[in-house]
Amino acid sequence: xxxxxxxxxxxxxxLRLYELRTExxxxxxxxxxxGEFWPRTAEEFFAxxxxxxxxxxxxxxxxxxxxxxxxxxxxxxxxSAELFVDCNGEGFFLLAKFAPxxxxxxxKIPGFLVKTSELVNRFSAAAQRFETIQKRxxxxxxxxPAS
Numbered sequence: 001x002x003x004x005x006x007x008x009x010x011x012x013x014x015l016r017l018y019e020l021r022t023e024x025x026x027x028x029x030x031x032x033x034x035g036e037f038w039p040r041t042a043e044e045f046f047a048x049x050x051x052x053x054x055x056x057x058x059x060x061x062x063x064x065x066x067x068x069x070x071x072x073x074x075x076x077x078x079x080s081a082e083l084f085v086d087c088n089g090e091g092f093f094l095l096a097k098f099a100p101x102x103x104x105x106x107x108k109i110p111g112f113l114v115k116t117s118e119l120v121n122r123f124s125a126a127a128q129r130f131e132t133i134q135k136r137x138x139x140x141x142x143x144x145p146a147s
Contacts, residue, residue, distance in 0.1 A: 006080040013079040014087050017070055021090075026066070029059035034093065038144035042104035049109070064113065067091035071115035075122070085125045089133055091116045092126070096134040097141075 020026065037056065039045040048054050071091055074084045095116045098105060105112050119126040 004080065004082065006083040010080040010083050013073065014083055017088070020066070025059075026062060029062045030090070032056055032059050033063045034090070038097075038141060039101075042101040045098065045101060045105060046108065049105075064094060067094060068113060068115045071119050075115060075118055081119070081123045082125060085119075085123065085129050089129060092120070092130045092133045093137060095120065096130065096137040099134065099137075 021030065037048065037060070039048070048056050048060050051057055067090060070084070070088065073079050074081050091113075095102075095113050098113065102113070106114075120130045121127070
């Protein structure tokens with residue numbers, strides 16, 4: 001990735017993304033998906049992701065689409081990739097969390113976390129951040145109770 005200085009507009013976007021993450025329902029949703037939702041199989045994943053009657057389905061959709069929107073902003077040049085990667089890890093965390101059964105997920109939901117994956121594939125800094133987070137997620141998964 002070519003090193004470029006971020007602009008004040010890039011910083012404003014990053015700060016706005018942070019501000020949106022602090023909204024009360026978003027905080028609850030992020031706490032649940034980050035700490036409590038540890039599916040071990042695609043079937044456990046789909047029990048929430050495809051079940052609108054599940055009370056956590058809305059939280060799941062809120063968090064995953066938020067991070068895909070943020071990744072799309074980077075991919076379309078609206079915000080500096082370097083600054084985004086330096087300031088955000090949660091989207092990579094989600095990709096790592098669902099990586100063990102991502103192929104099975106994408107058989108049913110082809111667009112699931114594709115923008116985040118594209119960030120990892122396009123920018124070396126994102127790939128490095130993802131690899132670091134993936135190691136942490138693997139250790140967390142070993143300790144997490146099944147969903």
